[in-house]
Amino acid sequence: MKSGKELKRIAKKLFQASLVDGVLDPETVQKVVRKLSDAKPRGYLQVVTAYWRLVRLEIQRNSAVIESAIELDVATKNQVEGDLKKKYGDQVTAEYAIRPELLGGIRIKIGSDVWDGSVKNRIQRLEEKFN
Secondary structure, X not given: OOOHHHHHHHHHHHHHHOEEOOEEOHHHHHHHHHXXXXXXXXXXXXXXXXXXXHHHHHHHXXXXXXXXXXXXXXXXXXXXXXXXXXXXXXXXXXXXXXXXXXXXXXXEEEOOEEEEOOHHHHHHHHHHHHO
16 A cells, blocks of 8 residues: 555646646646546545645635725726736736725735735734734
């Protein structure tokens, strides 16, 4: 039986093979999962689990959630998306959400990075400072 480390290494190699020009290829992902589920090699469930984790993290790394208290105008959306694409690459996609509880400003989450420029966050930081 293969060790957990070896199975994770296999999943990582499969993940690397799923990247085309540094971008995750959905067709290749489907082929990899289909081949694994059809062949069912020893330890394939652990390989699939580790592989899906890597795929999920890659998708999160390329998906930005932009929250604001009000609807952003087109110029602001374009500027924010342009800045994110400069930092993370052209494959970044943006999803917008309106969160009135932010009071003002915006909060951006992409992968594990969070930028919180909301008024609510500033008020919380002030409260912590004076308490």
